[in-house]
Amino acid sequence: MRVRGYAPATPCWAEYAAADPAAAADFYAGLFGWAPGEVFTLDGRAVAGVVPGAPGRPGCWLGYLSAPSADDAVAAVVDAGGAVLAPPHDRGGRGRAALVADAEGAVFGIWQRGAFGGAEAANEPATMCWTEVVTWREDTAAAFYGKAFGWSERKSEIAEGVDHIEWCKDSRVVGGMSVMDERYPAGTPAHWRITFEVADCAAAIARCVELGGSVLAGPLDLPVGHYALLADPQGGSFGVIALSEAILETRL
Known part of the structure; x- marks a missing residue:
């Protein structure tokens, strides 16, 4: 689109x-x-x-x-x-x-x-579909983004026992927050993560590895779709997700 x-x-x-x-x-x-x-x-x-x-x-x-x-x-x-x-x-x-x-x-x-407003395609494979801040301190992030941009938190579970935190602006979901824990190496800096939609998560993983990249996490089977965290040959990390049929149907 x-x-x-x-x-x-x-x-x-x-x-x-x-x-x-x-x-x-x-x-x-x-x-x-x-x-x-x-x-x-x-x-x-x-x-x-x-x-x-x-x-x-x-x-x-x-x-x-x-x-x-x-x-x-x-x-x-x-x-x-x-x-x-x-x-x-x-x-x-x-x-x-x-x-x-x-x-x-x-x-x-x-x-x-100016003449350019940003990404010109969304809601289809090979486009950016999600961004989230990955941080150690939820309270600090909530205070910062709330004051700087007027964002508020909305908490839920993306799966049983798996917390999911969304940023909302004027009732619109604009992004998310992931809080780091012991699964992350000590000293991992806070950062923003970009996720791209794909048609087939397994195929995207295989193609990433074929091109010299690597798999950092996943694939994970979540209610919203099949997700993996990947890295390219230069060390840049990014997410890919093949959205579930239930999510795709909301676009119709």
Whole structure:
């Protein structure tokens, strides 16, 4: 489905920072069928970007939140206890961006649209379908995102004994939060995780491994679908999910 725009304080875009952008482009083109370039496209629609990362550092996915004013959003981040890593700057006529971190150090971007509003495709395979902050301290994250963006928590169980926390903005679900525990290595930094929809989770896992990637967790059979956490050859982690029939039917 083609997306025309995004409400404020909503995940709208994802970029992959890679020490070797060309190799990253080959991997994700091979995995998702994206046309490679500075902006990955699917059937002519922008779905994600790739930018040069620091030499010698693992690749990473960076999610962006939409904002009517990048400068105002950055001020709100600082007021809520976050930090500015790259101040608001123009990206030609495409928009205005900033790079920030929340109160626990999870890095994300701010995007103020110009000619470009964000990902142009959603609700189909090979597109970003979910973003979540992964943190050690739920209370700190809730206080930060509540103050900076007006988000509130909604708690449930995604499966028996498996907590699920959604972020809501004006009654709309905009993302999620996953709280780290002993299953994560000590010292794992707080971070944002990007998940992409796929038609077949097992096939996506096999293709990832074939292209030189690895499986970090899963596959997991959840009520919402079959999920796995993967890593590309440069160390960037991301999720894939084949949504359940019940979820897909809600789109009809």
